[in-house]
Amino acid sequence: MPRESDRIAHPWGARTPYGPGRPWPVRVDSFLQPGMSAEHIERWVPTASLLHSNGDAMDIAVADGRIVGVRGRAGDRVNRGRLGPKDLFGWQANHATDRLTTPLVRDGGELVACDWDIAMARIVTAAKSLLGERGPGAIGFYTSGQLFLEEYYTLAVIARAGIGTNHLDGNTRLCTATAAEALKETFGCDGQPASYADVDHADVIALFGHNMAETQPVLWMRALDRLEGPEPPRLVCVDPRPTPAARCATVHLAPRAGTNVALLNALLHEIIRTDRIDRDYIDARTVGFDELAAQVATCTPAWAAGICDVPARKIEHAAEVLGEAERLLSTVLQGVYQSHQATAAAVQVNNLQLIRGMLGRPGCGVLQMNGQPTAENTRECGADGDLPGFRNWQNDRHVTDLAEIWNVEPTRIPHYAPPTPAMQIFRYAEQGSIRMLWISGTNPAVSLPDLARIRSILGQERLFTVVQDLFLTETAQLADVVMPAATWGEKTGTFTNADRTVHLSDKAVDPPGEARPDLDIFLDFARRMDFRDRDERPLIAWHDPESAFEAWKRCSEGRPCDYTGLTYDRLRGDSGIQWPCTAQAPDGTERLYTGGITWAAPDVCETYGRDLVTGAAVSETEYRALNPDGRAVLKAAEYLPPHEDTDDEYPLQLNTGRTLYHFHTRTKTGRVPQLNAAAPDVWVELSPSEASRHGLAEGDLVEVTSPRGSLRGRLRITGIRDGMVFVPFHYGYWDTPAGDQPGADGGGRAANETTVTDWDPASKQPLFKTAAARLTLIAPGDGAIAPAPTTGASAPVHPRTIPPTIGGPAAVAVHTTDVLEGGAR
Amino acid sequence: MTGIAITLRALHDGERRMEHDLLAAAERHRADHEIRHVATDVARWSHEHVERLAHAASHYGLDLAQHVDHPSLGRWTTLREKTAEALGRRPETGLVLLHDLRDLHLTATENSLNWEMLAQTAKATRDSRLLDLATACHPQTLRQMRWTNTMIKTLAPQLLTCM
Numbered sequence: 010m011p012r013e014s015d016r017i018a019h020p021w022g023a024r025t026p027y028g029p030g031r032p033w034p035v036r037v038d039s040f041l042q043p044g045m046s047a048e049h050i051e052r053w054v055p056t057a058s059l060l061h062s063n064g065d066a067m068d069i070a071v072a073d074g075r076i077v078g079v080r081g082r083a084g085d086r087v088n089r090g091r092l093g094p095k096d097l098f099g100w101q102a103n104h105a106t107d108r109l110t111t112p113l114v115r116d117g118g119e120l121v122a123c124d125w126d127i128a129m130a131r132i133v134t135a136a137k138s139l140l141g142e143r144g145p146g147a148i149g150f151y152t153s154g155q156l157f158l159e160e161y162y163t164l165a166v167i168a169r170a171g172i173g174t175n176h177l178d179g180n181t182r183l184c185t186a187t188a189a190e191a192l193k194e195t196f197g198c199d200g201q202p203a204s205y206a207d208v209d210h211a212d213v214i215a216l217f218g219h220n221m222a223e224t225q226p227v228l229w230m231r232a233l234d235r236l237e238g239p240e241p242p243r244l245v246c247v248d249p250r251p252t253p254a255a256r257c258a259t260v261h262l263a264p265r266a267g268t269n270v271a272l273l274n275a276l277l278h279e280i281i282r283t284d285r286i287d288r289d290y291i292d293a294r295t296v297g298f299d300e301l302a303a304q305v306a307t308c309t310p311a312w313a314a315g316i317c318d319v320p321a322r323k324i325e326h327a328a329e330v331l332g333e334a335e336r337l338l339s340t341v342l343q344g345v346y347q348s349h350q351a352t353a354a355a356v357q358v359n360n361l362q363l364i365r366g367m368l369g370r371p372g373c374g375v376l377q378m379n380g381q382p383t384a385e386n387t388r389e390c391g392a393d394g395d396l397p398g399f400r401n402w403q404n405d406r407h408v409t410d411l412a413e414i415w416n417v418e419p420t421r422i423p424h425y426a427p428p429t430p431a432m433q434i435f436r437y438a439e440q441g442s443i444r445m446l447w448i449s450g451t452n453p454a455v456s457l458p459d460l461a462r463i464r465s466i467l468g469q470e471r472l473f474t475v476v477q478d479l480f481l482t483e484t485a486q487l488a489d490v491v492m493p494a495a496t497w498g499e500k501t502g503t504f505t506n507a508d509r510t511v512h513l514s515d516k517a518v519d520p521p522g523e524a525r526p527d528l529d530i531f532l533d534f535a536r537r538m539d540f541r542d543r544d545e546r547p548l549i550a551w552h553d554p555e556s557a558f559e560a561w562k563r564c565s566e567g568r569p570c571d572y573t574g575l576t577y578d579r580l581r582g583d584s585g586i587q588w589p590c591t592a593q594a595p596d597g598t599e600r601l602y603t604g605g606i607t608w609a610a611p612d613v614c615e616t617y618g619r620d621l622v623t624g625a626a627v628s629e630t631e632y633r634a635l636n637p638d639g640r641a642v643l644k645a646a647e648y649l650p651p652h653e654d655t656d657d658e659y660p661l662q663l664n665t666g667r668t669l670y671h672f673h674t675r676t677k678t679g680r681v682p683q684l685n686a687a688a689p690d691v692w693v694e695l696s697p698s699e700a701s702r703h704g705l706a707e708g709d710l711v712e713v714t715s716p717r718g719s720l721r722g723r724l725r726i727t728g729i730r731d732g733m734v735f736v737p738f739h740y741g742y743w744d745t746p747a748g749d750q751p752g753a754d755g756g757g758r759a760a761n762e763t764t765v766t767d768w769d770p771a772s773k774q775p776l777f778k779t780a781a782a783r784l785t786l787i788a789p790g791d792g793a794i795a796p797a798p799t800t801g802a803s804a805p806v807h808p809r810t811i812p813p814t815i816g817g818p819a820a821v822a823v824h825t826t827d828v829l830e831g832g833a834r
Numbered sequence: 835m836t837g838i839a840i841t842l843r844a845l846h847d848g849e850r851r852m853e854h855d856l857l858a859a860a861e862r863h864r865a866d867h868e869i870r871h872v873a874t875d876v877a878r879w880s881h882e883h884v885e886r887l888a889h890a891a892s893h894y895g896l897d898l899a900q901h902v903d904h905p906s907l908g909r910w911t912t913l914r915e916k917t918a919e920a921l922g923r924r925p926e927t928g929l930v931l932l933h934d935l936r937d938l939h940l941t942a943t944e945n946s947l948n949w950e951m952l953a954q955t956a957k958a959t960r961d962s963r964l965l966d967l968a969t970a971c972h973p974q975t976l977r978q979m980r981w982t983n984t985m986i987k988t989l990a991p992q993l994l995t996c997m
């Protein structure tokens with residue numbers, strides 16, 4: 010029997026409880042445009058979610074050449090038919106009336122419509138003249154975490170072997186770079202060790218800075234179903250905010266921002282002190298235990314309590330739960346990755362799993378999560394600052410191997426230094442050594458820290474900026490050439506989620522106007538630039554998504570992310586498939602490292618590692634001496650105080666983050682009625698005692714000011730820790746009168762007006778969660794209510810005074826739980 | 835003065851200089867955010883080394899304590915910061931940065947060699963106090979060297995070709 014529910018008010022939908030080791034029951038969610046029913050649907054086209062990294066498999070409903078709804082895929086391993094609110098409603102953004110439909114070029118200061126030939130000619134002329142005058146180092150590319158694998162791979166070949174530049178990165182630098190770096194530091198190579206299926210087996214789930222309920226709602230549904238079933242897992246949650254996971258946790262630790270390493274070192278200290286370690290596993294599979302034990306020897310819970318402002322006995326309790334777990338699953342996200350000492354902290358979570366021997370078995374694993382849906386693909390394809398196929402730029406054999414695949418001289422592929430990370434690309438542009446910046450599918454004028462600085466960099470006369478996107482974003486408004494791109498549902502390609510599951514996303518409808526798939530844009534550029542290989546044949550020999558995928562398979566062969574067992578046809582089946590997928594593992598691979606650490610040996614590893622404090626590269630010789638047999642590396646790290654601390658002028662720690670109904674800079678979710686209505690404007694969160702200390706009340710209009718800038722929003726009083734102010738980071742200006750920057754009253758709206766330019770030296774991920782700020786009252790609320798949802802971590806402490814967030818009739822979706830296995834298609 | 839005392843003094847001077855130069859570079863290159871933050875972080879190591887050296891020196895008839903105040907960059911600081919920010923948009927600042935990194939690397943190398951000498955002497959004379967000191971501090975000096983080396987390797991190609 011289909012049932013209906015308001016999926017804005019009930020974001021996680023109905024429960025289907027289950028016990029440990031049982032399969033997660035099916036629940037198929039769907040939402041169709043009002044007036045549409047199943048019999049109107051002409052086709053169901055397979056795809057997966059594009060508005061977060063979970064990779065929920067779904068089918069797009071098509072009627073009369075339009076997308077009219079979506080339905081979860083029952084047989085898929087990731088979601089078993091479920092969809093989150095962004096999955097259910099997000100597709101409507103494709104229909105927004107302000108989509109870009111023609112290319113635009115800047116003429117006399119204005120962006121004016123033109124045709125593809127004119128736009129492309131401008132780009133090609135600029136690229137050729139810069140190449141001639143200044144060399145490849147003058148050109149940089151900044152891409153997304155929302156394109157498809159085929160597009161990233163093509164872009165990587167263009168940048169590395171076509172242009173020959175070292176400057177190619179993705180905005181996945183902002184959300185997943187630390188995940189990748191932490192895995193590389195510990196396992197010598199990127200690739201998620203665990204699988205989402207580990208939620209089915211774990212007896213303890215530890216969430217480190219991971220607001221799973223709001224960032225991966227469907228994964229949280231899986232956890233909720235376990236929590237309601239027999240023998241539920243215990244949760245340990247580290248988060249300064251009262252997230253839904255924190256509310257369900259056996260132990261919730263809410264440390265001061267910037268103290269994750271101190272906290273984790275204390276947890277490791279306790280686990281080692283109480284001898285809850287797996288000696289045999291450590292001896293057989295790891296190096297570095299003695300250094301780690303020495304590093305944490307003095308890091309007692311009492312010591313950490315002083316730094317983290319968390320009671321020592323709570324740290325002991327957490328250590329006890331972690332130490333007694335038989336099947337421990339740890340997950341990590343932005344609370345660690347976007348905070349001070351990001352990689353050092355993420356690596357300590359790997360260490361925790363390893364010293365407890367909790368890896369490679371059902372329920373035992375670590376999920377270093379991603380923020381963006383196709384972040385994993387930028388990593389594999391080398392579009393985010395590594396060489397394609399997890400190859401090591403310091404290893405000449407790997408570079409030669411890549412040159413072989415591309416049929417170019419190895420010297421043509423820049424590998425004299427690590428690929429340039431995004432923040433440094435912007436620094437080079439600021440300094441004037443990068444003169445052309447091609448931005449695809451992302452919006453740095455809202456998403457990067459210290460926006461006044463970013464706007465001034467992008468606004469420079471000497472910088473030629475190319476933007477390729479769906480809408481005239483804040484960034485596109487500053488560009489010299491804007492190209493209209495097709496999106497999800499309008500083009501074909503594959504994408505891979507955080508647990509290595511590859512899905513195919515097929516084209517369902519035509520893009521609007523002259524918008525083109527990103528792949529076509531890149532291929533057109535390559536053709537016009539006439540890039541050639543060593544035999545004077547076109548460097549890029551593929552011409553459509555499937556041929557690009559086949560080319561990528563060759564590049565991935567023999568590497569950890571081996572795709573050779575996959576084809577488009579196989580991916581059109583009922584479920585996504587996890588890489589590595591090869592002739593030996595034709596159904597994919599659920600867990601890595603089940604038989605040992607496979608990719609850390611000096612000859613095959615992706616990196617020799619970095620110093621976690623300075624980011625200094627470890628040399629090949631040092632790595633060989635440290636880890637000759639290719640075991641997991643237990644890398645210790647000392648705690649350092651954060652770079653920007655509170656003082657009399659800026660007494661509060663400023664924290665920013667993603668919330669349930671939004672994604673990236675709201676370019677899509679802000680154009681979806683149900684999602685926009687649920688959280689239409691920025692807000693500011695404070696604890697009750699902090700609010701009374703400031704003399705502030707719910708709904709007051711306040712200004713948050715840091716040494717860099719300010720923003721204004723209404724106050725929501727929540728259970729966040731004292732001494733901290735939180736601001737959601739999605740809001741920009743496209744839906745304000747000013748259009749691309751703060752209005753004349755100076756009242757900014759974007760959280761990143763205030764955040765600091767600082768990044769983790771190892772992963773180069775910018776830190777959005779360590780800045781100091783002050784609050785001032787602009788106008789009393791007088792009964793106004795902050796536009797913050799009541800469903801997630803921004804739930805009010807006094808719920809009676811605040812109406813709950815609901816979606817109403819427009820947000821009613823359907824679900825069925827009585828579907829036969831795989832029968833929903 | 836004994837050879838040990840001479841080495842201790844040389845190290846004390848060298849680590850003080852390292853701390854000072856790191857903090858000065860952090861200030862001068864404020865617009866290069868990674869340099870600024872990491873230089874400040876690793877300057878802390880040199881500061882600790884200076885304190886520990888002064889403490890150890892008293893056992894060798896040497897008084898280094900009067901040197902141990904925090905090196906202050908004085909009232910020029912604000913002026914320099916302003917200049918750094920204004921200059922941060924000019925490609926030439928890249929050359930200044932490389933030059934500063936090279937100097938930092940050389941200072942760290944000199945300190946490293948002095949730590950090496952101290953450690954060797956400590957082994958030969960079975961002086962566990964000195965050996966512990968060198969064992970604790972020398973790795974951090976090596977990390978300072980590797981960091982400056984990595985930064986030079988990474989930045990030089992861009993900064994020297996795109997002037």
Ligand code: SF4
Binds near residue numbers: 183184380667672
């Ligand atoms: S919202 Fe920002 S941090 Fe989160 S996934 Fe998107 S780009 Fe990454």
